[in-house]
Amino acid sequence: MICRLCGGHAFAAVCDLGPMPLVNNLLHHPADACQRWPLVVCRCTGCGLVQLTESVPPPLMFDDYCYFSSQSATMVEHARGLVAAAVAPGDAVVEIASNDGYLLRSAIERGARVLGVDPARNVAAEAERRGVPTLCAYFDAATAASIRRDFGAADVLFACNVLAHVPDPHAIAAGIKTLLAPEGRAHVEVPSLERMIETVAFDTIYHEHQCYFALAPLRRLFAHHDLRIVAVRAVPVHGGSLHVEVAHDGDESAAEAWCRREAAAGLEDDPFYRSFATRIDDLRDVVRGAVADAGSVGAYGAAAKGVVLLNAFDLRGDAVAWVADVSPHKQGRFIPGTGQPVVAPDHLRTASPAACLLLAWNLESEVRRQEAAYLAAGGSLLIPRPDRLRTPVAG
Ligand SMILES: [Zn+2]
Structure with missing residues (x-):
């Protein structure tokens, strides 16, 4: 295998959860056949990115998706808070993996011009039904370029719980670089690797989550696309997540301090993962x-x-x-x-x-x-x- 971040080939084992069905594909009949795929987590010894050893083809997981974010009052409330802090009336707001429009509904109420992007036909259709314009597509640099042409550059970009879900995180980062307005901010949220290991939240490991991020590898990813992490904080959703703000330029001292704290906590060393x-x-x-x-x-x-x-x-x-x-x-x-x-x-x-x-x-x-x-x-x-x-x- 090749590291999804640095292209390296050397890995240390983290855990093996055994052959696992695709977790969001609920069966129609109890006796329906259900394919299992290996679910093994490893850590790149080159860049430190924790990731799955194998990728399931995304269309098998995402084309017909059964997770509707609006059904969780906690997630709707969290989205409302993110929008209130980041969006001003008149802003052009794009959300990557916009699901059923649970976040962009709040942005519309704040007077923003919005566009959602989501590859799952059924959830994109649900978003449209709820009045949220949604492009049914996978997000990458090409999709970002076509959005920039038709919708315009994004003052505010949201990418919550998507960077860890794709086989190639570089595609998302390149798309953010392409679509973000010169003074724009991208708000990116990923489940926290540190919290997952500390709290034994092994059940947040499944085929859709292909990468498990600490801040240092995340910073390396964005730096590769000439983007800066200008703010970082921990948020409680999904058992503990990292929320970062990404810009074309700006002060990275908060991110640097966060990475030093991660290193001091042992995240860059094997013993942290061994138990x-x-x-x-x-x-x-x-x-x-x-x-x-x-x-x-x-x-x-x-x-x-x-x-x-x-x-x-x-x-x-x-x-x-x-x-x-x-x-x-x-x-x-x-x-x-x-x-x-x-x-x-x-x-x-x-x-x-x-x-x-x-x-x-x-x-x-x-x-x-x-x-x-x-x-x-x-x-x-x-x-x-x-x-x-x-x-x-x-x-
Ligand atoms: Zn690597």
Whole structure:
């Protein structure tokens, strides 16, 4: 394999989650065939980029996508905050991977002129239906050039959760360079590698996430395209993400300080990554033990990380009977690999299992509000995080 960032050929192993189905392709029938692909993470010893060893062809994952961002109140609220801080009335705003228009709706309300870009036909159509003009395409330098010609340069660019999703992050960075207005700012958000390793958030590893970024490799990527990271902060979405602001020119001292802190925390050295696989195994034992102790268990959140956790921990229908999800696009379908039916959340109230495994652990406060009736009736949530479950007592 070749490093997606530096073209190097030498890698160190990080973890292997085994053959895994494509997590966002829910099945129509429990017996439907489901192809599995290796899910192995490694780290380039040349540039430090953590990445998957293999790429699944993007059309298999993205052409018909079942993640609709607007269905998460947390994500809609987060988008509203980003727009309020970055967008002024009259700005030309482009969002890369605009999904169903959940962010650009807010930008329109602020008086901006907007264009979304998303390769998934079904979510792009949903965005158009909601009044958000959307180009159905993969974003790269050629797409950026055609947008610049037809729509104009972007004063504000958003690229949240897309840089880590593509086989070639250089294509996105080159497109940003092409499309960004001279004084424009690109707001780029990626899940934080540092948080993922620290919190054992292995269930954020799936085929769509081809790269796992610390700031130093991200800075190297943008520098290659003559772009600067002029601001950086940690944001809580998706279990912890990095939000960076990118410009054609500007002061990078904040990014430099952030990279020094990462280096001091060990992110550039092997030992930081070495215990990750062992800690995943430990978490599997704890979660499987808690599920067995609870007796009757349902689960909540048929999103990507839930499918990873059920498959990686081999939790099938005899252990976890069903998975509740608010998305009507998912209800009536089945979890690839483990086969549970996806049901509406009111199933939690009617079936009233002793415990509910919260696969969408990043949305805990939202779920606690929505499912207050189940919890008040004596139900409990099992949070599959290392610090949230007790180690089962032996014997
Ligand atoms: Zn590399």
